Amino acid sequence: MKARGRVLCDFQEASTDEERLRFIISRGLIRNISWLNFYIQNCKKLHCKSVEKSKCYREQGNTYFQQKKYEESLHYYIKAIIHAPGIEAKTEDLSLAYANMSASLYHLMKYQACLANITAAMESGYPDRLHHKLLLRQTQCLLYLKQIEDANTSVQVAKQHAGKMKSTDKKKADIFLQEISSVERKLANAVDNKSNNDTYEMKKTKLPDLSYGRNQLVTQATSGLRMEQTREKGRHLVAARDLKAGDTLIVEKPFAAVLLPDHYDSHCHHCFGQLDLLVIPCVRCSQVRYCSKECQNSSWTSYHQFECFYMDLLHSVGIAHLSIRIILVAGLEFLVEFKRKLQSLENNTVRIKGVSEDGTYRHGYLTVYDLMPHSKHLVIEDLFQYSLTACLLLNILQVSDWFNSHTKMSSDPCNNTSSGECSDKSDKKHMSGDVGDVSEQEQYVGGLLLRHIQQLVCNGHAITELQVTQATDLSLVETKSQVRVATAIYPTASLMNHSCDPSIIASFDRDSLVVRAVRDVKDGMEIYNCYGPHHKRMSGPDRRQILKDQYFFDCQCSACLMDDGQNVMYMVFKCPKCENALIEEQTNVVCSECGYHGNTLSYKEKTGIAKDLFLQAVQRLEANNIKGAIDTAQRCHKIRNGILHRNHRELTETKDFLARCYAVTGDFEKSCRYLKESVSSIKTVYGALSIEYANELQKYAEVLVSAGHMETALAITNEALPVFKVHYGTSHTSVAELDELRFHLQKSLIIS
Incomplete structure (x- = not known):
């Protein structure tokens, strides 16, 4: 421990990213890892064709x-x-x-x-x-x-x-x-297939156009926005005109992005689209798959020819994988030229970060480079670990021969060991323990790797996908959730500051980010994103602590400055006399309306029992023990209904679960009854214009159809559609599904 303390003390003297990298190299902290050298010598034998x-x-x-x-x-x-x-x-x-x-x-x-x-x-x-x-x-x-x-x-x-x-x-x-x-x-x-006007044709999804045309300065954003910079807020986006809910504000491809390993079997390694039943594998390894030859070739040319042998090692560094992907996408020749141009830009003391010499903030490496790395806010142990990781990634670039790639490597996968056969030829290259053996160019790139790792702590953006899960194969009530499939860097989206009550929603079409306004925004008002902690889903103290720990600021958004009592009410116990919210005071709960007093311990004991019952019910449903799941969930519901506020999330969760169970048994009337209550609670908590409410309405409409209540189902569908269109536009999967449901409902009602 003393030796490590001395190393950290010496490391702290390094003041730039390149100095930190040289420190790691000079101490041989990567070179002396025996298993790493063994991996480098043998990794070409892994995951090869056979x-x-x-x-x-x-x-x-x-x-x-x-x-x-x-x-x-x-x-x-x-x-x-x-x-x-x-x-x-x-x-x-x-x-x-x-x-x-x-x-x-x-x-x-x-x-x-x-x-x-x-x-x-x-x-x-x-x-x-x-x-x-x-x-x-x-x-x-x-x-x-x-x-x-x-x-x-x-x-x-x-x-x-x-x-x-x-x-x-x-x-x-x-x-x-x-x-x-x-x-x-x-x-x-046979007769040629003709279009049938009685059938619904699903519209193909396409990226939306920016509302009000493209911004001439912030090129990935609408002209309805402008970038401003202040000492307190840094760079940020504000409305340059009155904006309406549903307006498309940003449409942005990532500068670089990395698919998470858990999705290699199901998603394209390059564009992140879901794979269909035509598999296009990598020409050299058996790990990654593509949706098309175009994605296969683009991936190979840009980055995969250098990453291919080292994927297992890259998986081990987590989000830092994206830092080497940024370097590979940029390319060595560009980075060498960028270093020269950056010196010229830095001489301009009044320049706005990310803005090029022609005055534009566009899709390019400069906008990535100028994102905040927050080096001064990082604890020394974290910065030391990031420096070790950067040194490891530099080692991969060295042994992959990337530094000589512009003269030696082919951009065509079919000209590079494309048979994928294993080679006994070992890599004899490794990082020297002597800084003098590492070129100035390599040290520069290593410093960039470290810079990008630090940036990703705050600026890495999850690419999510709306996925449907069913507890059993028989379940007709589906649960939709946003699943993280990739991590990306979106420099324009990174300009938005945080609010726990955001003015936008982000969605994805493969790797493309689409940002829409979720409410009207007046000219001159700032556009806010949510970095994770949302005031409808988390208490104020918890939100502020998370933001402080990860993003290094004390949140002063409107939701944090205002009293959080309205949202806290949906996470509290219920007064047994007047059914209003109980406030916890040390060991007691007190009703502010009728003055009721009770013991907190009794409530918390019942909460624990109900939680255990709910988990048991889920396990029984997954095991296709439907009757056992319903019986257990009903016991849970009885307890929660007796002690929790009527709109408490755990009570709503129980009702939603019971609706799923009854749908499995074919008792759609009971399923509708529980879903109706669930829909009402979600509307109260999240609001009538929230995506949470729209998702629950869609689920409710589908069960109403199964119960035979077509008119009500159509009314619910018509209520959900405008909300989905505000959040996702007209071509999103959820909108297309609801449009199709509405088409068939209208048709069935006309026929009947």
């Missing part, structure tokens, strides 16, 4: 396919695809895996996905001797999709292939021609 693994997974998939367990077979065919070497390896494994995947999809009647995998198999070098299988399957898919013209074209190609087959295998060719004739007869009777 013919043997691909064949093994394909055979496992074939076993399930033969048993007609097509869903199970898909799991193994996907693994076969991601482990198969690329076409340049001169093996058939990748194409065979795609072809087998298409067969399972065909039997699952997922014809579009089947066609996509057939195309992928052909492009991956599918053996000519087997082409007839794919051609026939392709024609059948097109027939089922009623794409008759394309199906006829596919048939002609199949017949040409049958002609070639006759010279080598006449018997097989004759069988194939008989199958083609059967399909041709079906084609002759």
